[in-house]
Amino acid sequence: MPTLSRPSFEAAVEAARKSMSTGGIPIGAALERNGELRATGHNQRFQQGDPTAHGEIDCIRAAGRQSTYTDTVLYTTLAPCAMCAGTIIQFKIPTVVVGESSTFPGELDLLRSRGVEVIVLNDERCAELMQDFQRAQPELWAEDIGELAENQPNHLT
Amino acid sequence: MPTLSRPSFEAAVEAARKSMSTGGIPIGAALERNGELRATGHNQRFQQGDPTAHGEIDCIRAAGRQSTYTDTVLYTTLAPCAMCAGTIIQFKIPTVVVGESSTFPGELDLLRSRGVEVIVLNDERCAELMQDFQRAQPELWAEDIGELAENQPNHLT
Numbered sequence: 001m002p003t004l005s006r007p008s009f010e011a012a013v014e015a016a017r018k019s020m021s022t023g024g025i026p027i028g029a030a031l032e033r034n035g036e037l038r039a040t041g042h043n044q045r046f047q048q049g050d051p052t053a054h055g056e057i058d059c060i061r062a063a064g065r066q067s068t069y070t071d072t073v074l075y076t077t078l079a080p081c082a083m084c085a086g087t088i089i090q091f092k093i094p095t096v097v098v099g100e101s102s103t104f105p106g107e108l109d110l111l112r113s114r115g116v117e118v119i120v121l122n123d124e125r126c127a128e129l130m131q132d133f134q135r136a137q138p139e140l141w142a143e144d145i146g147e148l149a150e151n152q153p154n155h156l157t
Numbered sequence: 158m159p160t161l162s163r164p165s166f167e168a169a170v171e172a173a174r175k176s177m178s179t180g181g182i183p184i185g186a187a188l189e190r191n192g193e194l195r196a197t198g199h200n201q202r203f204q205q206g207d208p209t210a211h212g213e214i215d216c217i218r219a220a221g222r223q224s225t226y227t228d229t230v231l232y233t234t235l236a237p238c239a240m241c242a243g244t245i246i247q248f249k250i251p252t253v254v255v256g257e258s259s260t261f262p263g264e265l266d267l268l269r270s271r272g273v274e275v276i277v278l279n280d281e282r283c284a285e286l287m288q289d290f291q292r293a294q295p296e297l298w299a300e301d302i303g304e305l306a307e308n309q310p311n312h313l314t
Binding site for chain 2: 045049050051053057060061064065066067068069081082083084085086087089090091107114143145146
């Protein structure tokens with residue numbers, strides 16, 4: 001197990017809080033190389049109207065082009081969905097540190113089946129952030145995980 | 158099998174060609190709802206310096222927020238990678254039409270294992286576009302699929 005960097009995880013939590021404070025979904029991420037924070041990101045569905053901008057995607061986008069990710073660790077406040085798990089697999093990120101998986105199970109088994117090391121911290125602050133958000137904005141959350149009722153208008157924007 | 162829309166597939170091919178003509182990776186995509194083209198996109202790693210902007214991601218981003226994708230078809234010129242396959246699974250896109258899978262096998266089995274209908278057209282134009290590109294810019298292609306030699310500098314930008 002790699003040494004966990006609390007500063008990088010805290011940067012992901014801070015990004016999640018920043019997203020919540022600007023009306024968005026409180027999921028944050030951080031990318032670290034050799035123990036050094038390289039980039040952060042947070043879910044931008046609300047702020048940018050971009051359904052692909054989950055926290056992990058926004059973070060990897062912010063880091064820009066890299067020749068390899070095999071020496072990186074990705075921190076995320078919530079268990080990665082299929083899109084983000086697929087991204088971790090595609091980019092060959094070897095280790096993912098997950099704040100919590102109690103409010104959304106994510107695709108941790110898919111990650112492990114492809115050889116990704118998954119460390120779940122069971123961080124109560126991350127779970128509380130998500131619980132507060134899910135209560136306050138259930139439709140935005142349902143939209144983000146593709147479970148909005150189908151009788152909604154097709155085009156939200 | 159749904160009726161295939163040649164105009165939407167042709168729009169994906171056109172987007173791939175546009176990407177090639179601007180120095181980028183020639184992979185294009187199109188999102189269709191009820192037989193109507195809604196958005197197109199192409200790989201933007203080179204043009205925008207965005208490693209997450211594969212053709213499918215760029216296309217879904219261009220379509221903006223949607224309440225559901227269960228009535229959509231995604232067209233793509235090349236077999237989706239793990240990131241894009243995960244996105245298709247996460248967004249519950251039921252059908253993916255793939256131009257070709259000979260130059261890159263992608264994650265077609267993962268898609269099928271999650272219930273996604275995958276139709277491969279074996280389109281020779283798409284294969285030729287990729288072959289031309291892989292010959293002309295082997296390092297950019299290796300970077301896009303996470304296989305650049307590890308002795309390259311870590312930070313490309």
